[in-house]
Amino acid sequence: MTQAPVNVTVTGAAGQIGYALLFRIASGQLLGQDKPVRLRLLEIPQAVKAAEGTALELEDGAFPLLAGIDIFDDPKQAFEGANIALLVGARPRTKGMERGDLLEANGGIFKPQGEAINAGAADDIKVLVVGNPANTNALIAKAHAPDVPAERFTAMTRLDHNRAIAQLAKKLGVSVSDIKKMTIWGNHSATQYPDIFNAEVKGQNAAEAVNDREWLENEFIPRVAKRGAEIIEARGASSAASAANAAIDHIYNWVNGTPEGDWVSMGVPSDGSYGVPEGLISSFPVVCKNGSYEIVQGLEINEFSRARIDASVAELVEERDAVTKLGLV
Ligand code: NAD
Numbered sequence: 078m079t080q081a082p083v084n085v086t087v088t089g090a091a092g093q094i095g096y097a098l099l100f101r102i103a104s105g106q107l108l109g110q111d112k113p114v115r116l117r118l119l120e121i122p123q124a125v126k127a128a129e130g131t132a133l134e135l136e137d138g139a140f141p142l143l144a145g146i147d148i149f150d151d152p153k154q155a156f157e158g159a160n161i162a163l164l165v166g167a168r169p170r171t172k173g174m175e176r177g178d179l180l181e182a183n184g185g186i187f188k189p190q191g192e193a194i195n196a197g198a199a200d201d202i203k204v205l206v207v208g209n210p211a212n213t214n215a216l217i218a219k220a221h222a223p224d225v226p227a228e229r230f231t232a233m234t235r236l237d238h239n240r241a242i243a244q245l246a247k248k249l250g251v252s253v254s255d256i257k258k259m260t261i262w263g264n265h266s267a268t269q270y271p272d273i274f275n276a277e278v279k280g281q282n283a284a285e286a287v288n289d290r291e292w293l294e295n296e297f298i299p300r301v302a303k304r305g306a307e308i309i310e311a312r313g314a315s316s317a318a319s320a321a322n323a324a325i326d327h328i329y330n331w332v333n334g335t336p337e338g339d340w341v342s343m344g345v346p347s348d349g350s351y352g353v354p355e356g357l358i359s360s361f362p363v364v365c366k367n368g369s370y371e372i373v374q375g376l377e378i379n380e381f382s383r384a385r386i387d388a389s390v391a392e393l394v395e396e397r398d399a400v401t402k403l404g405l406v
């Protein structure tokens with residue numbers, strides 16, 4: 078190994094996404110085949126033993142790039158020196174729980190984690206929030222890390238982005254690699270808006286290539302936006318390997334850049350672009366280069382897209398107002 082290992086903190090390490098994610102990180106797929114990693118796993122005390130079991134299996138993988146594994150039940154320790162933080166562990170909605178209860182329960186997780194990142198993470202920390210409600214959990218963590226540049230807090234909409242590409246490729250009978258410039262706007266929720274008006278298929282405008290408004294409105298958009306629920310219905314559990322795959326894609330591109338002529342979707346703090354209120358963590362098309370990202374500017378937003386972006390952003394505003402009332406941001 079030629080370089081010092083990159084410290085990667087993963088929360089919810091004993092959960093199902095954690096299990097799908099950790100082996101891929103250890104094998105070099107998160108950062109690249111030249112970058113050794115040290116895993117710092119965070120779990121709640123009751124799940125530490127299960128995380129230890131996963132660590133035994135990681136050891137048995139004999140991964141050349143895996144420089145070490147430490148397991149914690151204290152966020153302050155887990156985020157100490159972290160260069161990359163994958164915030165996967167979250168409080169799922171249970172029976173009888175109202176939306177406000179869910180936001181409050183997650184505030185109890187993401188506030189101390191934001192504080193711990195602020196206190197001890199490395200200067201180059203990059204944070205990806207996967208745990209739902211991902212955008213608002215990222216907003217809470219960001220609010221408690223005033224010394225960390227706000228743009229380092231991101232939320233995952235890459236799974237939605239990948240789902241949209243897959244559905245469009247299927248419709249047109251082309252390969253997923255023929256599709257470029259897909260965009261997810263807004264929240265990682267059923268209000269999200271997958272935009273094909275700015276996407277391209279083999280260089281042609283995707284909406285023109287599809288030329289089927291009925292499919293766009295009544296199949297594509299709801300299918301992508303409700304895919305999480307479709308998976309839960311089919312598997313009896315929420316998406317795990319595809320979510321882990323998207324988390325890998327998100328960080329890989331953030332660190333190593335996006336390919337020329339393409340972009341990806343990331344939930345990032347708004348700078349006011351496209352009329353999204355500043356500070357909200359909303360999904361945008363972004364281009365990544367040299368370890369940072371920029372929101373793609375100047376895209377044409379037609380009336381159809383505008384209404385859908387506004388609806389999803391309105392939901393984010395509601396979530397922000399709810400957590401503000403709870404004193405979480
Ligand atoms: P899971 O229930 O299998 O695992 C969650 C793990 O988090 C558990 O092991 C739990 O002990 C741990 N945990 C809970 N609170 C914690 C805390 N305070 N600190 C550290 N660990 C903690 O769930 P999963 O299937 O792995 O999913 C994790 C989250 O990801 C869920 O919120 C899910 O809804 C979300 N998700 C998001 C996307 C997305 O696209 N953004 C996609 C799929 C799933």
Ligand code: LMR
Pocket residue numbers: 209236304305306308315316320
């Ligand atoms: C997904 O998009 O698959 C998940 O966010 C669904 C969920 O509620 O966990």
